[in-house]
Amino acid sequence: MENDKLLKNRFAELAQRAWARGQWVYSEFLTLAEQDELLKLRLSCPVTLWGGLESSERRIACFGSEELCGYAPEPPVTCLRIRPAQPKFADSLSHRDFLGSLMALGVRREVLGDIEVVDNVGWLFCLQSIAGFIGENLTAVRHTTVRCEPSEPPSVLSDPPPVTELVVASERLDAAVAAVFKLSRSQAQELIGKEQVFLSGRLAAAASAELREGDIVSVRHYGRFRYEGIERETKKGRLRIRARIYK
Numbered sequence: 001m002e003n004d005k006l007l008k009n010r011f012a013e014l015a016q017r018a019w020a021r022g023q024w025v026y027s028e029f030l031t032l033a034e035q036d037e038l039l040k041l042r043l044s045c046p047v048t049l050w051g052g053l054e055s056s057e058r059r060i061a062c063f064g065s066e067e068l069c070g071y072a073p074e075p076p077v078t079c080l081r082i083r084p085a086q087p088k089f090a091d092s093l094s095h096r097d098f099l100g101s102l103m104a105l106g107v108r109r110e111v112l113g114d115i116e117v118v119d120n121v122g123w124l125f126c127l128q129s130i131a132g133f134i135g136e137n138l139t140a141v142r143h144t145t146v147r148c149e150p151s152e153p154p155s156v157l158s159d160p161p162p163v164t165e166l167v168v169a170s171e172r173l174d175a176a177v178a179a180v181f182k183l184s185r186s187q188a189q190e191l192i193g194k195e196q197v198f199l200s201g202r203l204a205a206a207a208s209a210e211l212r213e214g215d216i217v218s219v220r221h222y223g224r225f226r227y228e229g230i231e232r233e234t235k236k237g238r239l240r241i242r243a244r245i246y247k
Contacts, residue, residue: 007037011061015043018063024073027061028110028127032218035059036203049201050075051113052125053157055226055246057218058113059201060127077113078131081151082122082138090120090144098122101141107134116157122146123153161244165231168239173199173217174207180243181222196220223247 011027018025030038035049038061045068051059062073082098084090091097098115102124113125122141126134131150138148152158166179177197178188189207191197197204198218199211211217213229228242 004037007034008041011038011041011047012043014061015045015047015063019045019068022069024062024064024069024071026063026076028108029058029060029113032057032198032201033203035061035201036198039202048073050077052077052079053114053153055160055216055224056114056125057224058125060113076128077125078128078150079153080124080126080131080134080148082124082141082146082148084120085145085147087120091142093117093120093122093141093144095122097142098124101138102134105134105137116153118154118156123151123157160226161246163228163242164245166241166243167234168241170239171211171230171241172207173197173204173209173211176211176225176227176241176243177217177219179241180217180225180245181219191219191222 014025014027029051030049038047043063045063046065048062049059050062051057060075060077062075064073066072084093095115095117098117102112103109107130111127111130116123124134135148135150138146140146168175168179174185174188174192177183177191178185192204192207195203196219199209200215211227213227215227216224217227218224224246226244228244231240231242234240
């Protein structure tokens, strides 16, 4: 409870600073639970969330608006490419390997966003303020020597995944979660009841919540998907929906 109070006070302080100065103010990276707490608050100025990609799970809060500040936001997020120096002799590297090596440098988790691994290369989103330190000091992941430099994310990350069509009984959240992750409806409902499911950055309040086109659903330990709406109704009265599933 004390931590929740401190977090809310911090959000209020950042919002007030942006309002008073007429300048954009940014937080560090927030977990989904912290984003949920933020979006519940009534603050003195607008707030948006950004993590480097539209699909990012860990995101920073951007306090302000173009109307208030007079200019567009420039979120202080950098993408770093972490690649084996000799790919032929590299270990098989996972998300846990990259994160563990970063933690070993003494880097706080709050300055790090999502880490995506594509073809044994890590793509890290982090605050600009820590990017130089990581680039200079991250020299190995597990037993693999790596090189780390700023880079644009590859198209496999920045481009949305292809549309997948699924058949469900309705647009209810539990029905979509069950279909996307190949679960039973009762398993999906259990995950929602255990507060493991987030809907567009907010904790899912009920299994019966109706999805809207553009909603992003994150399920802890399973993944996330973007809901793209109904394709058509089947002859049996069920719905063929469209979703983009992030691996």
